[in-house]
Amino acid sequence: MASMYWRVRSCRYPWDGESSTDVAGFGRPVRGALLAAAREPVEIHSSVPGEGSAGATVDSRERFYGALFLGYGLAWIWAARQSPIPSTLVRWLAGISLLGGVGRLLSMAVHGSPQWFQIVLTLLELALPPLYFWLSAADQRTAARPPVRRAGPARP
Numbered sequence: 001m002a003s004m005y006w007r008v009r010s011c012r013y014p015w016d017g018e019s020s021t022d023v024a025g026f027g028r029p030v031r032g033a034l035l036a037a038a039r040e041p042v043e044i045h046s047s048v049p050g051e052g053s054a055g056a057t058v059d060s061r062e063r064f065y066g067a068l069f070l071g072y073g074l075a076w077i078w079a080a081r082q083s084p085i086p087s088t089l090v091r092w093l094a095g096i097s098l099l100g101g102v103g104r105l106l107s108m109a110v111h112g113s114p115q116w117f118q119i120v121l122t123l124l125e126l127a128l129p130p131l132y133f134w135l136s137a138a139d140q141r142t143a144a145r146p147p148v149r150r151a152g153p154a155r156p
Helices: 028-039 056-080 087-111 116-144
Strands: 008-012 019-023
Touching: 056 087, 087 116
Parallel strands: none
Antiparallel strands: 008 019
16 A cells, blocks of 8 residues: 555665565654554544544644654654764754744743643753754764874885
């Protein structure tokens, strides 16, 4: 079924020795996300703590956000697989996460405290981006340095 919609190729993972299908070069994480999304096509909100039934507008919005989150996650995976890791992209992705955390804080200020797991996500979205900003800057400085040549015996 997946081969009808996505460009699928067969690959072999070195750590498990079995052949499997790799969607867009990302393998199991993407297939898992796609299968999870397809498993519950009628009521998407049952996996969200504290959520009840949604109408067509809320359901449409949540499915749109689901696609954005999938793209956001794939962008992080793509960035992590690059050598060297693109610092500008890491900063943009971390900034998006930070803005999400600020949005959650505004929601808490207006509507009160959400379910406890949403508070944990807010803390992560506010704490991790500064770390990513710092790490990407350090990585960029390291990549910009010329390689150090060690003094040693002259080569003939």
